[in-house]
């Protein structure tokens with residue numbers, strides 16, 4: 001039996017406990033599936049959060065557990081019902097929950113989740129987009145009334161989600177003003193990495209408190225990727241929107257992704273959500289917490305915007321799959337959630 005190399009974990013662990021395993025070569029079992037040869041895969045915080053067991057209450061891992069949602073690669077073979085793709089097509093995907101395993105040489109995915117790779121991007125760049133950019137797209141779409149001509153504050157403008165959100169807000173949704181925070185060394189890199197004129201005001205959050213320099217009552221929208229938004233309520237205009245991707249979602253939102261979550265857990269999440277909602281409502285501000293529910297249609301939107309130059313991937317670091325110590329270090333850096341620029345990508349094919 002032929003085998004593939006795959007990053008796995010055999011018990012809940014931080015990245016230093018990850019194992020490079022030999023797994024059976026995946027095969028197409030359903031007629032709508034495709035087999036993808038993985039060229040590049042990007043790390044998301046959820047990869048390491050899952051590995052330490054954050055979802056164990058309602059979605060326990062089956063060990064050895066495979067890791068990773070985001071990849072770009074080449075179609076190796078297609079199921080009997082797949083007419084959309086052919087062998088050799090270059091694709092990218094945010095894998096579905098039950099297909100996880102981006103950090104491995106081959107993966108089987110439903111053709112319903114896969115899209116042709118943006119033609120102007122490398123495999124590393126394409127692999128950096130799906131999960132973070134889809135999240136930011138859905139987060140910004142959750143703002144009722146849209147962003148046109150609005151003032152939008154995106155926290156962490158050079159994180160995976162923040163870098164996409166700044167660009168989508170300005171280049172796709174027509175925000176009038178985009179404000180963001182980054183650490184000191186990144187301030188000067190914003191125009192270079194996101195494009196001139198995408199961000200109108202950059203705040204060095206290490207030296208300056210956003211809550212003090214942004215005028216009171218001036219923001220229409222906060223897209224919060226770091227969990228600070230509820231301390232900025234005084235900055236909001238009445239009727240504005242706070243969208244958080246980092247505070248606990250409502251039980252209802254989480255159920256869309258994990259239908260099996262227990263009722264008590266869902267009720268607890270709903271309770272916490274209502275408290276956040278109430279705090280915002282005292283300022284007449286709308287509050288929502290978004291959990292990504294990936295769609296192929298929106299992945300195709302990302303492809304189009306990437307090809308039009310409206311969404312530039314920000315790849316901060318590329319690590320070779322053959323350097324497994326380097327791979328574990330890269331996951332550990334994501335676990336630390338500090339100091340990185342854009343996305344870290346593992347180059348599977350060298």
Ligand SMILES: NC(=O)c1ccc[n+]([C@@H]2O[C@H](COP(=O)([O-])OP(=O)(O)OC[C@H]3O[C@@H](n4cnc5c(N)ncnc54)[C@H](OP(=O)(O)O)[C@@H]3O)[C@@H](O)[C@H]2O)c1
Nearest residue numbers: 045135156159160161183226245290291292337338339340
């Ligand atoms: N709800 C969902 O469906 C969903 C989807 C995707 C991600 N998320 C969550 O959203 C969060 C962000 O994800 P991500 O992929 O964007 O993370 P990421 O790319 O790993 O971003 C981390 C970066 O943010 C910067 N940062 C940290 N604290 C900051 C602060 N207070 N102000 C400004 N910048 C700060 C850090 O750079 P410096 O140290 O240089 O500042 C750090 O390197 C994670 O917790 C992730 O789990 C949720």
